[in-house]
Amino acid sequence: MSRWRKALGWLRPLAGAAVLLGLASCAMVQVEARKPDDYVGQVRGDVLTTGALSQAGLETLRVSGLEPKQCLRALQACASQLEAVNGVSAERRMATLAEMWTGQALTHMPERGQTPDQVALDAWLRAARYAYAYLFFTERMPGERAFENRQTQVRDYYNYAAEQVGAGLFQRGELEGAPDGTAGAVQIGQWSVRTDMQDFRLPGGIARPDALVPAGMLRFSGLLSIYRRDGFGAELVARVPPGQVGDPSATGQGPLRPRSQQTPAYNEIPYAPATVLLDFQGQDLGTVLASRQVVLHPYDPYRVEQVSLNGQRVPLAGNFTAAYGLWLAQSGFARQSLRSMLGRENGIERPHLYLMQRYDPDRRIVLMLHGLGSSPEAWVNVANEIMGDQLLRQEYQIWQVYYPTNVPIAINRAQIQALVEQTLQHFDPQATARASREMTLIGHSMGGVIGRLLVSSSGDGLWNRFVAGRELDAARRQRVRERLKPLLNFSPLPQVDRAIFIAAPMRGTALAGSRLGRFLGRLVRLPVTMLARFGDVLQDLAGHDGAAAGKPGVPNAIDNLRDTDPFIRATAELPVAPGVRYHTIIARRDPQVPLEQSDDGLVPYRSAHLDGAESEKVITSWHSVQETPQAILEIRRILHAQLASDQPRP
Template sequence: MTRTQSHGLWFFIIFTAVMMTGCQSPVGVTRVDSETVRHQLTKNVISSGETSPYTENVLRVTDLTEAYFDDPREALNTLHHIFLAEEQRKGPVAFALAELSFLYAHKTNQPTYYLAAALYAYLYLFPEDSSNHFNPFDPRVRIAADLYNRSLTTGFISKERSVMILQSGSYTLPFGTLQVALPENRLQWENRTLTNFIPVAELEVRGLHNRYRQAGIGVPLAADQIPLGQEEGLQIAKGKMPVTAFMRLPNLMEQLKKGTIQGDWEVYNAYDRRTVSIQGSDVPLEIEFTSSLAASLADDRVWARELKGFFMGDSLAGESGELIALEPYRPGRIPVVFVHGTASGSGRWADMTNDLMADPSVRDRFQFWFFTYDTGNPILYSAALLRETLQTTVSDLERKYQDPALQAMVVLGHSQGGLLSRLTAVETGNIFWDEVSNQPLDDIKVSDQTRDLLERMLFITPLPTVKRLIFIATPHHGSYVAGSWGAHQLAKFVKLPGRLMSGVTDLLSLNLDTLKLDLQGMNVGSVSAMEPGSPLAKGLAQTPLAPGVSGHSIIAVEGDGPMEDGNDGVVAYQSAHLEGMESEFIVRSGHSCQSNTHTIQEVRRILLLHALETCKTHGLCA
């Protein structure tokens, strides 16, 4: 080797060493930040508008990466044929087709590709070849379910995007035709027809603390209900019904090869069904109670009637209160009756209802009823309406169901509603009448109508169906606000029911020595009854709960001071405190504490206790 050659060799060795130390190897790893890792692991067409790494792998393996970029439609067609011919990797290819079809549909606004995405997602989730079943920990499972749900929603949504169109029909696919069947009877629930299906995934919920969703398969919807006839036994709320639409696609792989696919819509209401059977397995349905509840309460009339119900004595249903339920009667589930307070309404129970309905341990054991009444009326009058409405409802249901759950009722009331609740489970004898007159009622010369009204209001016997009471911020001994000058002035504007005013006029015609009360100019509405020292407060102070009835107090106290000296802005602790209760719970809150999470959790605790005890006493075990 010459000197020149030797110098050249050394130069090559040194140059190679320098290059190797200054450049990366063809294959290796690089540490990146956690945000980059999170994006790489979780990106998909639903969450970020980008295809997932799983789909990108399929495009590279099938050499379609550039083709999809240049001509997505042709690339999807090619991948579709690969999928039909492929025997070993159908799952990964089906997922890729679902994601790519969804992305193309989104970019081009072509519903036909949303429908295709739903079919591919269905094939990935429910493969007909058992050897292709997926790993349940694979993130593609949840993504595929979302692709199926969202694709059906968008593929069948109306042009104005307000409702989802559920009906039989024929629809074009990129590779054939989808024929959808939906018999009319699948849109009927009890004695109602379901219509106007709003996709709740596209609704933003306001006014409720929590939004609950059961993840699963299908499109969660809020449906209107059209009654087919008279309600039997229990009036059902007119609000939105939570339902889930599921399209069943039997033998889809074989149908896909032929190009004509038959799909069957199935519509399930969330109160009855939480799973659907697919290929012999129970699969959770996608369910949203919260959004349907919020959509129901979006009606301004629900809130306008609160003040109307305080000032106008005949605003609701004439001579009767109104008892409604969210769902038809369910045998074996214990009724829980919510009774709202003054100048309030059933909508104020929304957060509590939302949280309790989302808990299967509560929902599977209880059903919720709501009593609405005109809150300016005399409390004893409203309490009589509550008792009579419950008696009539239970009597009608007993004839049909003979259900022991009806004999284990829970009544729960806030503020004035707590007083009405208490008056379902006491034996008063002559206590209230003795505050009115020195003579027996039988000796009083009044009309039969007035006598009947007085008996209903003042001579109270406990309802045998009520077994537990829950009082929330209830002024058992009166409210200091009710005794204020402002409250007295406000009470003057309350219009009492015509029948009640007729009874008062009848009593005023009696000799003065017959009555203890001076009814001339006296305010007999609910506000005066809630004053400390009122005849109602004094009468209830002498009246314990009926034997066999359990009572619980939830008392609101504002601030951090001693509870014994505190109040909630309307009711003092000392007024809300009641001896003989099974439990007393303090929540640091203002008077309207129904939505307070501590209040709700205490109600939940009491209901589960009740369920446990009624399992032993009535055999009502879940």
């Protein structure tokens, strides 16, 4: 007996130590160093970026006594339990519920080209509602959490859910617009979704788009930057049905067809940026969570920068590149512009004007003219960088002229001036809007030559020079006068007060008269309608270069660009109108060559230089200098300087 007592005596301390060790192991904490590349993943990774719940979401479930894996298997029951937990802040609960329903919706994403089912839309609506509740109906307002990673994550859940709901309802054919800008409610299970279009207008005033594309799904090549504004809402691109806004495209995806006499000479591009919000009805957290009433609001991010939600002003998200890039990518301009220059079938025969955004009477106009054999694609990065600059975006709107580059310069100049004046007359008949004055003209290459003539006055000098020494009888002189004097006697476009000429052969180029230039010139065909209208009188005045070959001696645009061409020589020294400030951007391909003897491969410096220019920027580049970052920065500098020189406006 004594031996057992001794043994037990030894065991008692051991048993006590085991109990202590067991108690200690329940609260044991271990630590290990975190690698630098793990930091961002742990503090910012979430269901959208990694496919797994974020660290914040996992912690919220654990402190609520919920097992994450079981929650994901029975989400509805888990969500009900988490909503009922009292010891966890509403912020943590709403954020975690938004993330969990986002993960649930992701598991029901349809295959490409298929429409989302009701289960997926229900999950997206739940995710958006919890995110909305977190942002606007919990203890703190969004501004108080401005630097918190969790708020950025929850905003992303809301924005992505709004994108999926908006695009999904459109795919299902359930976003039919009404004339008053509203649409009847759509039932998605227990949800009632109503569309309110009163703050959004599609190009041309069309009631319903024929495509609605999430901007985040688009990847572009050929663009220097993608310009966005971070904020609240889903970034989408709306496309209107081809041909319904005066667009000369046949399908919106293939080559453009020739514009008929009935087609309007100007139109908005058929793609528009749209930012979509889902507004959940309710006045407090409880009523928002209980509500199944949702209003879908699309906004124009160019016109709306902030929205008011539950008394809070929040920035509206926006994508200012996607719509423009999608239009150019599907335009077919590259092929058609070459056909137009050569005068082949399916080219254009008259200028057309594209408005990059909805007309705004309070924004100045930047009017862009491309060069020979080119199209609006020549301005892809210039226009994108202007629209991407917040101040310039607020103060300017872009108009781009697309014109047939085979037609003689004098005819293009007259038709473009008439087109711009016609468009301004349509939008502002009384000419009182800011957009009807203080216009900035930017022209590249031959577009720069036409642009300078648009801000110059010819007086009677050109007309007198062209008829001098020609022995014409009275009838023929009268016919020539009626046809040609409007082309040779012109006044400047009065709306323009600033111009930028880029690599423009103001005095022509010897290359146009070289063997290669003459060869290309012989390939060019002029429009039959133009020949019928001007052929006889132009032949009288153009000499007999083509008469021996049995062809009318009508100069085309390449002929006009020769440094020996009578028209280019006669117009080279026309003065720019008083009051118009002008700038030049000139390219030279070899900086080792003295500036006066340099050229850009096509245009010599002495032809592009203009005395009296307010500034001259010389850039080492090939002829397409307008696409270089240096040229774009110079254009932006000039536009900013123009704004800085304005008198303060109320």
